[in-house]
Amino acid sequence: MTDVAGVILAGGLARRMGGGDKGxxxxxxxxxxxxxxxxxxPQVGPLVLNANGDSQRFKEFSLPVxxxxxxxxxxxxxxxxxxLEWVAExxxxxxWVVTVPCDAxxxxxDLVERMVFEVIKQDVPLACAMSHGRTHPVVGLWSVALRTDLRQAIVQEKMRKVDRWTERHGICHVTxxxxxxxxxxxxxxxxxxKPDDLSRVEGFLKA
Structure with missing residues (x-):
């Protein structure tokens, strides 16, 4: 969908993985x-990787970092x-921007298709993925128009929890x-x- 950009979130510290780049x-x-x-x-137009440090370690993927x-x-x-700010520029x-983590x-x-359908149907600016009755706040669809509000929340209000910010604006949950x-x-x-999670996933893929 060319009217939706994708962002892969890889800027965390990966402490439970022992540091380094989980992705x-x-x-x-x-x-x-x-x-x-x-x-x-295949689900988005522009795709960008959010990561800190030397971007050259990701050069094989040919994505903007x-x-x-x-x-x-x-x-x-x-x-x-x-x-949001990268896409605006x-x-x-x-x-719209869809975000996914680098460890899922x-x-x-059909992630993007279903999220776009629901935000339009419910007339809200945000969507969050769900599975097994749990929300996954970083797997979401975000209106680029909310970027100024989000910057203010992070910088001035010291907002850190995704759910606290999204509940202000109206959000739909897609299972x-x-x-x-x-x-x-x-x-x-x-x-x-964690390393054990990687072993488990590898077992699934090799089965």
Missing amino acids: LKPLAGESMLARIIKRIQ AADVVGDNPGPLAGVLTG HSPETE PFIPD FDDVVIGDEAIDPFYNAN
């Missing part, structure tokens, strides 16, 4: 980030703001079913946060 961890012959790009890129526009690692909202005709290799193929990999039904937003 560059190998996973059944490919990096986790490569798998996520394959799933989200945008570092956090606010400092001190204020959490995932900083990545969302970075994406580089693709000003684009009204089973993102649904997704499990994806089937081999013989296993897996949460589509399963996070590979």
Whole structure:
């Protein structure tokens, strides 16, 4: 969908993974980030990677890399703001941004389509993915028009929790079913946060 930009959030500190870039961890012959790009890129127009530090470590993916526009690692909202502001500057005709984390290799193929349908149907500026009765705040659809409000919330109000900010504006929740990999039904937003999670996902992919 050319009217939606994609942002892959890779700006975290990955403490539970032992540091480094979660997205560059190998996973059944490919990096986790490569798998996520394959799933989200066909669903969006522009696609950007939100990551800090030397951008050259991601050069194999041929994506623009945008570092956090606010400092001190204020959490995932900083990545969302970075994406919104990058899109406003580089693709000003684009009204929506979808965000996905760099550690969820089973993102649904219809993620963007279903989220766009719901925000239009319910006339709200935000959408959040759900599965198994749980919300996944960083898997979301965001109106670029809210970028100034979000910057104020982060910088002036020291806002850190995604849910606290989104509840101000009106948000719809979109439930997704499990994806089937081999013989296993897996949460589509399963996070590979720790080394054991990577081993589990690799087992699914090799089954």
